[in-house]
Amino acid sequence: MTTSTRVQPVNEVNDPVYRDTTALNAPQKALIAGGIAVAALLTVYLLATQHIAQTVLLGIGLLLGYTLFHARFGFTSAFRRFMSVGNGQAMRSHMLMLAVAVTLFAPILAYGYSFFGTGVSGYVSPVGVSLVVGSFIFGIGMQLGGGCASGTLYAIGGGRSVMFITLLFFIIGTTIGAYHLPFWTEDLPAFEPVSLATSTGLGYGGAWLVSIALFGLIAWITLIIEKKKRAPKMAPLPTTTGWKRIFRGSWPLFAAAIALAVLNALTLMTRGTPWGITSAFALWGSKIAQFFGVDVASWGYWQGANAAMLESSIFADSTTVLNFGVILGAFLASAAGGLFKFTKITMGNFWASVVGGLLMGYGARLAFGCNIGAYFGGIASFSLHGYIWGILALAGTFFALYLRPLFGLSVPKSNDSVC
Numbered sequence: 001m002t003t004s005t006r007v008q009p010v011n012e013v014n015d016p017v018y019r020d021t022t023a024l025n026a027p028q029k030a031l032i033a034g035g036i037a038v039a040a041l042l043t044v045y046l047l048a049t050q051h052i053a054q055t056v057l058l059g060i061g062l063l064l065g066y067t068l069f070h071a072r073f074g075f076t077s078a079f080r081r082f083m084s085v086g087n088g089q090a091m092r093s094h095m096l097m098l099a100v101a102v103t104l105f106a107p108i109l110a111y112g113y114s115f116f117g118t119g120v121s122g123y124v125s126p127v128g129v130s131l132v133v134g135s136f137i138f139g140i141g142m143q144l145g146g147g148c149a150s151g152t153l154y155a156i157g158g159g160r161s162v163m164f165i166t167l168l169f170f171i172i173g174t175t176i177g178a179y180h181l182p183f184w185t186e187d188l189p190a191f192e193p194v195s196l197a198t199s200t201g202l203g204y205g206g207a208w209l210v211s212i213a214l215f216g217l218i219a220w221i222t223l224i225i226e227k228k229k230r231a232p233k234m235a236p237l238p239t240t241t242g243w244k245r246i247f248r249g250s251w252p253l254f255a256a257a258i259a260l261a262v263l264n265a266l267t268l269m270t271r272g273t274p275w276g277i278t279s280a281f282a283l284w285g286s287k288i289a290q291f292f293g294v295d296v297a298s299w300g301y302w303q304g305a306n307a308a309m310l311e312s313s314i315f316a317d318s319t320t321v322l323n324f325g326v327i328l329g330a331f332l333a334s335a336a337g338g339l340f341k342f343t344k345i346t347m348g349n350f351w352a353s354v355v356g357g358l359l360m361g362y363g364a365r366l367a368f369g370c371n372i373g374a375y376f377g378g379i380a381s382f383s384l385h386g387y388i389w390g391i392l393a394l395a396g397t398f399f400a401l402y403l404r405p406l407f408g409l410s411v412p413k414s415n416d417s418v419c
Contacts, residue, residue, distance in 0.1 A: 024238055024248055025338025035332045042324065046315060053116050054321050056270050061325015064263050064275070068154040068326065069333035070249075071256030072237060075148040075371040079139070079397040081419050084412045086229030088222025093253035095215040100261035101380035102211045106204040108268055109197070109381065118272040122381025124198075125368035127388060128190025130181075134366025135374065135389040137359045139396020142371070143404060145170070145356025146349065149277040149370035152360075153323060157330025159340045165353040166360075167281075173361020174278050175285030182300035184366050194384035207382045214387075235418035238337075248337050264380060271318045274377035277326075278364040280319040283309055301365075348408030367392075 039062060046055045067073065078090030105122065107113065114120050125131070142148040145166040147155050152170060155163040193199075197207035225231075239249030251259075267275045282301070290296040290310065302310055314320045334340040364370040367389055369377065375393065378386025401411050412419035 024240055027248065028335040028338055028340055031335035031340055032332060035328055035335060039328050039332075042328075046321065049313070050315055051116075053270050054315065054318065056115070057267065057318050057321045058325045060263055060267055060270065061322040062329035062332070063325075064150075064260065064322070065154055065157055065326035065329025065331075066333045067251070067256050067259045067263070067329075068150055069158055069330040070337075071251040071253055073253065073256040073260065074151055075375070076142045076146070076151050079394055080143060080401070081231075081234070081412055082222065082225075083394060083398045084401055085231045085414050085416070085419055086225045087231040087234060087412070087419050088219075088226045089234050090253060091222050092219045093257045095219045096254055097257035097261045098376070098379050099212055099215045100258050101264055101376070102208055102382065104261060104265035105268065105274075105380045105382075106197075106208045108265060110204040114269050114272060116270070120268055120272045122195075122268075122383065123274055123276070123369060123373055123377040123386070124193045124195045124381055124383040125374070125378065125385045126185070126190045126193050127385050128185070129188040130184035130190065130366040131368065131385055131388060132392055133184070134177075134363040134368075135392035136363070136396040136399075138363030138367060138370060139393035140400040140403070141173075141356045141359025141361075141363055141396075142393075143356070143397050143400035144352040144407065144409070145360055146353060146409075148372075149360065149364065150326065150372050152357075153277065153326040154330035157327045157332075158334040159342045161342045162345045162349045162353050165345070165350060166357040169354050169357030170278075170361040171281045171285040171288075171357075173358040173363075174281040174365050175289060175361070176358075177362040177365025178282040178286060178301040179299050180362075181365055186300075196382040196384065198382075204382070211379070211382065229414065232412070232414070232416045232419045260376075261380075264376065267322070274373070274380060275322065276319050276369060276373035276377060277323060278361070278370045278373060280314075280317055280323050281361060282365060283314065283317055283320065286310065287314070346408065352404075352407035352409055 043055055043058060046058060073093070074090065075094075078094060081087040082091050108120055109122055112120050142151070145152065147163060147166065149170070152163050152166050156167060195207070196202060196210055197204045200207070202210065237250035239245060245251070264275045286296045286302065287310065296302060297307065297310055309317060331340065360370065367374050368385065369389075371393070374389040375386055378389060404411050
């Protein structure tokens with residue numbers, strides 16, 4: 001006898017749906033073979049044309065995408081559940097991820113450990129008007145666009161059609177943001193970057209202790225709120241058991257949290273900076289604009305160290321390679337679970353994706369990154385701006401809860417059985 005329960009769909013826009021959870025779909029073997037072939041060809045190309053670090057980063061990207069999809073490890077849905085009904089399960093997984101990340105980042109940043117002899121530096125950015133505005137509108141955008149930066153990439157890998165719209169306008173938004181960035185960062189007030197480790201006298205050891213205490217406090221607060229609101233539990237994911245679960249089914253959030261932190265640390269030691277996503281979108285959009293005759297090279301964003309990127313192949317850009325890896329990794333994970341399928345685009349989620357993509361793209365440039373570069377990478381690097389990004393993105397999420405229904409998008413309710 002089979003049983004049915006409500007489970008999380010790949011598409012975060014819809015409510016949880018009923019489906020049989022006693023068995024997974026059969027693996028989509030042709031798609032798996034195709035994904036492996038593309039990954040192999042890209043590996044050969046990178047080995048032939050780029051530094052070995054790019055090939056390593058492709059492998060890390062594949063693992064990141066596989067992990068994100070397998071656990072449906074979300075930032076958008078985590079913020080939405082917490083702000084709407086008080087469910088903090090995913091937020092606590094974020095705290096675990098950040099705790100592991102700062103534990104790994106502290107010695108790497110303190111002693112400069114790297115694989116290829118390059119220097120290492122974290123994401124420590126200024127605190128000013130651009131950060132406040134950018135992170136707030138990013139929070140709105142990710143709730144309308146149906147996913148954050150990492151969520152957009154792994155949802156595309158899973159075949160979620162509307163996310164191609166989100167990605168297109170994400171690229172447009174971040175390109176416009178790159179053009180406007182000097183106004184936001186040079187003409188408007190901002191404080192110098194603040195590192196808990198190097199700006200306070202705490203050192204990396206003291207900053208680690210403060211960070212762990214903060215993560216513990218935040219996790220405790222989510223438990224209190226969850227209990228007070230009697231929040232519905234997260235809907236389960238279809239899965240299997242035993243060793244097969246490594247490749248098919250779902251991973252527990254805590255396992256994905258640890259894996260993502262380790263992979264981010266490996267990224268830091270491979271390329272010298274943490275995992276990021278949206279700088280590649282600015283590069284792609286700027287190259288396209290340049291192709292159509294726009295004088296992109298004159299923009300303030302593309303001066304100095306960034307100038308060479310415009311003249312180089314996109315495959316020389318480590319963030320681009322990571323992004324391709326995330327999409328491929330998520331594609332392989334979805335095909336392994338028999339879940340790859342293009343989804344329906346409605347008028348509502350089309351326009352939500354347009355608006356959400358533009359807001360995320362523009363906001364990411366203003367806020368010095370997205371949920372990965374600013375929130376994950378910033379906090380892991382002991383930067384104050386990462387914490388502020390998280391607070392303002394939560395505020396943007398709360399505001400967006402009132403906008404989502406205008407586009408036909410659902411919002412969890414306190415009387416839901418699951419969320």
